Amino acid sequence: MKKLLITLFVLFCICNNLKAQHFNNLSNKIDVFNKILPVEKLYLSFDKPYYNVGDTVWFKSFLLNGNHTLNDRTDKIYIELFNDSLNFVENRVIALNNGLGYGDFALKNNLKEGSYTIRAYSNWQQNFGNNYFFQKSFYVGKANEKTWLLDSYQKLNTSSAKKTLDLKIRITNIKNEAAGLKDVEVYLMNDKKRLMRADLQTSINGTIETQIPMGENKLNGKYSFIIIDKKDKTRTSTLPILLQDVDQLDLQFMPEGGFMVNDIFGKVAFKAIGADGLGKDITGKIVNSKNETIAELKPTHKGMGSFYLMTKKGENYFAVYNLSGKEQKQMLPLAKEDGTTLRIEPFSTKDSIYIYIKASEQKRLENYTLTAQAGDENILTTVLNLKNGFSTLKLPKKDFPDGIIHFTLFSQEQQPLNERQAFINRNQKIKISVEPNKNSFEQKDSIAIEITTKKEDGSPLSGSFSIAVTDDGQVKQTLNEDNIISYFLLQSNVRGLIEDPSWYFNDEETHTLQALDHLLLTQAWVGYNWDKILSQAHNPTYKAEKGNVIEGRLTNLVKKPVPNINLTLLSLGRNILVMDTISNADGKFLFKDLPLLDSVSYTIKIKNAKGKTSTANLALDEFKPAADITTINPIRPWYVNSDSVTLNYYKHSGIVNRKTPERLQLEGNMLKEVIIKGQAKREEFMQTSAWDANLKLKIDEEELKKNPRKSLMDLLKEKIDGFTIGTMWAGQCGGRTVRHDFTNFLVGGNLISHVVVDNVNTLALTQYIEDNYNETGVSKTSKYPDVFGVNNYIFNKLSAQDIVEINIYKGCAYYFLDIKTRSGKGPWIITADGVYVFRPLPLYIAKDFYSPKYAAGKNSLTDYRSTIYWDANVVTDENGKAKISFYAADKPSTYTVKIEGADLFGRFGYQKSNIKIVNKTESK
DSSP, X not given: OHHHHHHHHHHHXXXXXXXXXXXXXHXXXXXXXXXXXXXXEEEEEESOSOEETTXXXXXXXXXXXXXXXXXXXXOEEEEEEEOTTSOEEEEEEEEOBTTEEEEEEEOOTTSOSEEEEEEEEXXXXXXXXXXTOEEEEEEEEOOSTTOEEEEEEEEEEOSSSSOEEEEEEEEEETTOOBOTTOEEEEEEEETTEEEEEEEEEOOTTSEEEEEEEOTTOOOOSOEEEEEEXXXXXXXXXXXXXXXXXXXXXXXXEEEGGGOOBTTOOEEEEEEEEETTSSBOOOOEEEEETTOOEEEEEOOSBTTEEEEEEOOOTTOOEEEEEEETTEEEEEEOOOOBSSOEEEEEESSSSSSEEEEEEEEOGGGOOSOEEEEEEETTEEEEEEEEOOTTSEEEEEEEGGGSOBEEEEEEEEOTTSOEEEEEEEEEEOOOOOEEEXXXXXXXEETTOEEEEEEEEEOTTSOBOOOEEEEEEEETTTSOOOTTOOOHHHHHHTGGGBOSOOSSGGGXXXXXXXXXXXXXXXXXXXXXXXXXXXXXXXXXXOOOSSOOOOSSOEEEXXXXXXXXXXXXXXXXXXXXXXXXXXXEEEOOTTSEEEEOSOOOOSSOOEEEEEEOTTSOBOOOEEEEOOOOOOOOOOOOOOOOOTTBSOOHHHHHHHHHHHHHHSOOHHHHHHHHHHHHHHHHHHHHHHHHHHHHTOTTOEEEEEEOHHHHHTSTTSBHHHHHHHHSTTEEEEEEEESBTTOOEEEEEEEEEEETTEEEEEEEEXXXXXXXXXXXXXXXHXXXXXXXXXXXXXXXXXXXXXXXXXXXXXXXXXXXXXXXXXXXXXEEESSOOTTOOOOOTTEEEEOOOOBOOOOOOOOOOOOXXXXXXXXXXXXXXXXXXXXXXXXXEEEEEEEOOSSOEEEEEEEEEEOXXXXXXXXXXXXXXXXXXXXX
């Protein structure tokens, strides 16, 4: 008997030891992954939601750890601007201090009107794809005397046998004067595909009325109606078709935890999406194959909802609902015969969360593991016994952090079986109060504001905030604006479009909490790739950029490391710098503690121990930007069905950007000087290279600095319309376009005849002869195939950072490129042995926001500012206090003060308040 007890005791210990090993193994794998690849989240706060050309976009950045605390891993971020053609416009490299930074984009007057997108990320974030990149779209208008305002009425007419799109559009100018009796071209577009063209004339009151037969075409949110003035083709307006086919619906069903299992009672979430990609509310019922009603189909918010269902073997279930007067029937996903389910009730009680795990007959086993993660932290790991078919957990909410928690049930083999996201707590908050020094203010009055920030318990809080003060007469305030709270606590954890994300944080009502839970049940999540997390290979591809350093590796011809090589770093520009280091046993080297400079060029020289030039290959760890964006969220043009506030902003922006006579005179003198220099450059090129050269395009150093790593080839493709490679071109002026038996670089059907680099024609590198185009009028480039190879090499080898200026000229039959490089060495571009030139992306030094100071009786200029005040670096002290001051503009209005920020310990704050500006008679 004693021997039996000892044996049982030993077996019991072995069993518990195996459980502990299983438990620790899974937990350790998760912890190791989180330690090696911690998450970073990034948010940008802006001064206002839309802009005009000539305006400035002001922003503040917050880079935090996955648990929303201070980030000290990364010291710089990259912020990029793209237009609605998905083309890169420019970027900013922003230096960070404790994860905080700020900057701006000056929207140049030559920008095209349309939707623009800002994308922001750190180099480290590229390890996770674009999952944690910040991206926001906004509209940039170009209000001027050619602007057309469109008031439209749209209707999809399905009453007759043939479906038609009925449009009634009234066109006025910016002064609200009717564009009467205008001859216009109109196009119906589906994305970039033209479906229809027509010539129309507006009525005397500027109205167009038309019926467009749609046939089998489905309206899907990508349709638009383009209107072009026949007499002035530069006057163009685009009207998005906001309608959608009412009979298009995507009804999706997502069982809680991932699956329905027969004979297990579970929750099924659903989401109804219209043709425009937005949620659509429908009502219906769930029936079985006998048409018996099992559950109601009723959304709580934005087309999302849930119902409970216990499926049976051999039975099918259907959703029945009404769409456009017709009954629709859709089959639900099939349930599994065997499996486990995970159900969570996060809001059934105030203090606890209930978790229900159930297993079918064949899956009633021991050693299941339930985990819970928040950011980079593993909050819970527990082993479960499902031999009885179920396990119920009651967990105190106080043990969980604020925000979304990701629950996963694992099998005995550590395979994920069920997953679920739930929003547990929203306890931590920053309470912000704004106290102006007066109840109301006069025009151009001095305004002082005291800001107070407190924790949820009322104690003082020190935090970092951005403050934007905008004029309600020009900047429209939206009810549920995206903000720092909704981004970090919701949007950064969930994939896809979330409609009005800040709405879910308006209150703590049951309806709001249920709607938030339905969103998390129906929306895919970011991260938690378990195959990657549980694997043993965790090698980050992209480094965290800590400090300002230059590092790299030296190798020989067979890729072996080259140790003990002396490297000297030189910078001989405005800031002279000389530093030395030595490569280690692995060939790696590091220059650290470099000064933060907005623009710098380094030369690295490498020598061996004997002081002779080394032939080692040097590879720097250089920043590689993420691939360009592939999709954007188009924004409706401001001039379509404009409200008075938006119209007021664009009218005033046009006035602000319109130059005074004095400014025009000054700019005219400056322009004349530039023209004279450009004319001299052209005349020199005409004399030496091409008599018929006319300047078509100039790419200056300022433009080249925006894309320093971009190859000359990519630059030419982007900047020159029609740049291509082909075999069809005209051999001389007035000649016929013919096919040649070799390829060459072209612009449209015109040969790029001369590529002149630092006054040397690349023809000389292959034929050792002059082109003599000015004497013969015929390009020799068109006769020698080898020139294409040389030009192709140069276009791919040279990058924007190697070039000072590019002039593109057009002649009668040919194009000519005149390129000036930094080295001045012409087309011989191979770097000398032992020398490496490195030009890092320049750090951007943010501009100061201009806030005028008015003296009594000396304010003659009209003040049309829409952003009255902006400060990206407001810090409340240990008492939770901060003060700001600024001057009002000169019109009675209401100002909105928007404050948002964080304490870098997991709390976020967002607050809007108002200031009243009255005229002097009202104030009295």
